[in-house]
Amino acid sequence: MFNDNQRAIAGTQSPVIVPLDGILLGAITTRKPGPAFGVRVERAIKERFAVQVSGDLALDHLEYTPEALTAIETTRTSYIAALQRALSPSALTSSVTSVSALTDHQRATQVFATGAFVLKLRTSGKTIPYVDGGGGVVLNGGNTPQASLVGNYTLNNPAQLLGTDTVAITYSQESWTEVGLFGGGVTHDVTSKWGIRVDAREYLFKNTGETDIAVTPTLGFQSTGQPFPLVNAGSLKFATTAPLSGAPVSASPTFTGSGLQGHLIVSAGFFLRF
Numbered sequence: 001m002f003n004d005n006q007r008a009i010a011g012t013q014s015p016v017i018v019p020l021d022g023i024l025l026g027a028i029t030t031r032k033p034g035p036a037f038g039v040r041v042e043r044a045i046k047e048r049f050a051v052q053v054s055g056d057l058a059l060d061h062l063e064y065t066p067e068a069l070t071a072i073e074t075t076r077t078s079y080i081a082a083l084q085r086a087l088s089p090s091a092l093t094s095s096v097t098s099v100s101a102l103t104d105h106q107r108a109t110q111v112f113a114t115g116a117f118v119l120k121l122r123t124s125g126k127t128i129p130y131v132d133g134g135g136g137v138v139l140n141g142g143n144t145p146q147a148s149l150v151g152n153y154t155l156n157n158p159a160q161l162l163g164t165d166t167v168a169i170t171y172s173q174e175s176w177t178e179v180g181l182f183g184g185g186v187t188h189d190v191t192s193k194w195g196i197r198v199d200a201r202e203y204l205f206k207n208t209g210e211t212d213i214a215v216t217p218t219l220g221f222q223s224t225g226q227p228f229p230l231v232n233a234g235s236l237k238f239a240t241t242a243p244l245s246g247a248p249v250s251a252s253p254t255f256t257g258s259g260l261q262g263h264l265i266v267s268a269g270f271f272l273r274f
Contacts, residue, residue: 002236006082009234015081018074020167020213022040024254028068028211029145029171031108034059038266042118052132055111056201056265062108062171064145069102071171072147076100079151079165086233092156099150106143110263112203113137114181126195131184136180138179138205138263144171155238156229162220163238167213170251174208187271207257215249 003016038056045051064072079098087094116134147169156162185199221228221240231238 002082002086003260005236006086010085015078015085017082018071018078019039020071020075020169023065023068023071023229024169024211024213026255027209027257028064028169028255029062029209030065030107030186031263032061032063033263034061036267038112038265040265040271047123047189048120050120052116052134053114054116055113056267057108058112058263058265059111060108062142062144063105064102064147069104072100072102072149076149076151081148083151083153086236087153087155087231087238089233090155090229090231092229092231094109094153095157097151101148101150103143103146106145108142108144111139111141112179112181112263112265113139114203115181116181122245126189128188129184129186129188130199131182132199132201133180135178137176138203139176140173140208141175144173146170150235153238155231158222158224159223159228160225161224161228161238161240164220165216166216166218168216168251170212170214172210172212172258177206177208178205179205192273194270194272196268197271200264200266203263203265204260205263207259207261208256209257210253211255212253213249214251217246217248 006014006016023034036056036058038054040052040054042050042052076098080096082095087096112138114134118130118132121129121131149167151165153163181201181203183199183201185197187195187197189195228240
C-alpha cells in the first residue's frame with residue numbers, strides 16, 4: 001500500500017520500498033558440510049550378512065544464500081530513499097535511517113543414529129566390498145541464521161514523531177526426524193584383529209526448515225509543549241494516531257520446506273574385531 005501511494009503521488013519512478021517477498025517465499029538458507037565423526041558396531045549373522053548400529057556427528061554450518069543477503073540489503077537501502085521521498089513535501093525537519101543485523105554462518109550439528117543391514121559382496125580375502133541400507137533418526141542441534149531490519153524516521157524538531165519499523169526473519173527446523181540411508185564401502189584386514197574401513201553413506205530425511213517473519217512497528221513521541229506534527233503524503237498520514245505500518249504481526253511462517261533432502265558422509269577409519 002505504501003508503494004502504491006508513492007507511485008500515485010510521485011509517478012512510477014518514485015523510490016519505493018523493495019519487498020522481501022521474493023526471498024521469504026522460498027528457501028533462504030543453505031547447509032555447508034563440515035567434518036564428521038562416528039562409531040559403528042557390527043555383528044555378523046551369516047557369512048555374507050551382518051547388522052550394524054552406528055552414530056555419526058556432522059559439524060555443518062547453516063548460512064544465508066547470496067540471494068537472501070542481497071535482497072535484505074536492497075530492502076534496507078530502499079527504505080531510506082522511499083521514506084525520505086514520502087516526507088519531503090513537508091516543510092518540517094525529518095530524518096530516516098535503516099540498519100540490518102545478521103547472525104549468519106551458524107554451527108548446525110546433525111547426529112545420525114541408525115541401524116543398517118550389511119551385504120558383503122565377497123566372503124573371502126583381506127579386502128571385502130559391501131553395500132548397506134537402513135534407517136533411524138537424525139537430531140538437529142546448534143544455531144540457525146537470524147536477521148533483522150530496523151527502519152527509523154523522525155519528524156520535526158523539537159516536537160517529534162519517532163517511528164520504528166522492525167522486521168525479524170528467523171529460520172528453524174524440527175529437533176529430530178526420521179532418516180533413511182544407503183551406501184557402500186570396503187574393509188581391508190591389516191591383521192586378524194584390526195583393519196581399515198572406507199565407505200560412503202547417503203542419508204535421506206524430510207526437509208523441515210521453516211522461515212518465519214515478525215513485524216513490530218512502534219510510534220514514539222517527544223514533545224516540548226508544541227503540538228505534534230501532522231504530515232500527509234497522498235493518502236498516508238504521518239500522525240500520532242498509530243504507526244505507519246499498522247498493527248504488529250507475530251512470527252508467521254512464509255516458507256515451509258517439503259520433500260526430502262540428502263546428506264552425504266564419506267569416511268575412513270580403523271576397525272577392531274572382537
